[in-house]
Amino acid sequence: MVCGDGTMSGIDVGTPWTNRRVVPRLALCPRGSFRVARLVPGALLLLLLVGVTACDSPSEPERDLPVLSAAALLTHLEFLAADSLFGRRTGSTHEVQAAQYIRDEFSKYGLQPAVPGYLQTFPIPVPVDGRTGLGSQNVLATIPGEGALAGQWLIVGAHYDHVGIGPPAGTDSIYNGADDNGSGTALLLEIARVLSDRFAAGGGTQARRSMMFQAYGAEEVGLVGSRYFCAQPTVPMDSIVAMVNIDMVGRLRSGGLTLFGISSSTDWAALVADANARSLPLSLPSGLVESSDHWCFFEHARPVLFLHTGLHEQYHQPTDEVAFIDTEGIVNVGELAGSLLIDLAFRPERLSFAGGLSR
Numbered sequence: 001m002v003c004g005d006g007t008m009s010g011i012d013v014g015t016p017w018t019n020r021r022v023v024p025r026l027a028l029c030p031r032g033s034f035r036v037a038r039l040v041p042g043a044l045l046l047l048l049l050v051g052v053t054a055c056d057s058p059s060e061p062e063r064d065l066p067v068l069s070a071a072a073l074l075t076h077l078e079f080l081a082a083d084s085l086f087g088r089r090t091g092s093t094h095e096v097q098a099a100q101y102i103r104d105e106f107s108k109y110g111l112q113p114a115v116p117g118y119l120q121t122f123p124i125p126v127p128v129d130g131r132t133g134l135g136s137q138n139v140l141a142t143i144p145g146e147g148a149l150a151g152q153w154l155i156v157g158a159h160y161d162h163v164g165i166g167p168p169a170g171t172d173s174i175y176n177g178a179d180d181n182g183s184g185t186a187l188l189l190e191i192a193r194v195l196s197d198r199f200a201a202g203g204g205t206q207a208r209r210s211m212m213f214q215a216y217g218a219e220e221v222g223l224v225g226s227r228y229f230c231a232q233p234t235v236p237m238d239s240i241v242a243m244v245n246i247d248m249v250g251r252l253r254s255g256g257l258t259l260f261g262i263s264s265s266t267d268w269a270a271l272v273a274d275a276n277a278r279s280l281p282l283s284l285p286s287g288l289v290e291s292s293d294h295w296c297f298f299e300h301a302r303p304v305l306f307l308h309t310g311l312h313e314q315y316h317q318p319t320d321e322v323a324f325i326d327t328e329g330i331v332n333v334g335e336l337a338g339s340l341l342i343d344l345a346f347r348p349e350r351l352s353f354a355g356g357l358s359r
Helices: 069-079 083-086 091-107 177-201 224-231 268-273 295-299 327-346
Strands: 022-024 045-048 119-123 135-143 153-159 164-169 170-173 210-216 240-246 258-261 282-284 286-291 304-308
Touching: 045 177, 045 224, 069 083, 069 091, 069 135, 069 177, 069 327, 083 091, 083 170, 091 135, 091 170, 091 210, 135 170, 135 177, 135 224, 153 177, 153 327, 177 210, 177 240, 177 327, 210 224, 224 295, 240 295, 240 327, 258 268, 268 327, 286 295, 295 304, 304 327
Parallel strands: 153 210, 153 240, 240 304, 258 282
Antiparallel strands: 022 286, 045 282, 119 135, 135 210, 164 170, 258 304
């Protein structure tokens, strides 16, 4: 997750993420389906959704959850957060290695390239460690839809770069970024695998939206990769129905899952409740943070949802290692996200957008 004003140099992380500006929003009750409290700006609403009461609709049968692999997640994490990648610093050859790994996994899973060779390259407009003229790349892969909904898109994104090498903690100066954002990148890959298999095996003719999986470079120096896609989209921006952002989801055991952006659409609350088959403890903030890759999509009036399991003392430190990651927790987050994406893929109606920016 980016921390600061996007002009970072070296390991300077600038303004703490928790101090970034939050745009107040109002959580609305979607068509009377659920009793959702009116939120005051800055407040958190903690929902143990097993206890959420349906107002008007009968209970539904248990959802057929996507089956994610903790072993596969761990394999991705151990590669992305290995010392040999030296912290995947933005603009470095090690960031390129991570991008190539993601590309190869997408290809192995049968996803189609959204651009030739999967890599959307772009210049980095700010200095990185005092160097200028560097470049980075997004990795873009698609699962095509079916029928009348195939021209509409769901975007699933996660950044894969990190902050590289910095001041040591003891003898360790490699900032591996296992949680930030190895965890989100690993989950992006695993959801892509599971949904590609599911839709390939379905063989039906039911209308279904297309999905694009986006792994962003250069997030840590100002959300450069996601902003580049929003400025140079490979599909019309108005064809994008929703964007789901996965950033730091490796610490579920520490306090539950936060869903920023719930109020960007009046439809999110009911959809999330339906997808939360394991009754994970969910926090639904009343605002939208600007410091991750969903933001430019929100600026383009797209409904967004940002999945996050919280900051911790290893954030932007050499101690952000795989050993601290709750892989089973990532599986649980992935089940919710995968179920939500399946619902969004087949839902006949587009999601509403709850309005412009509130400043």
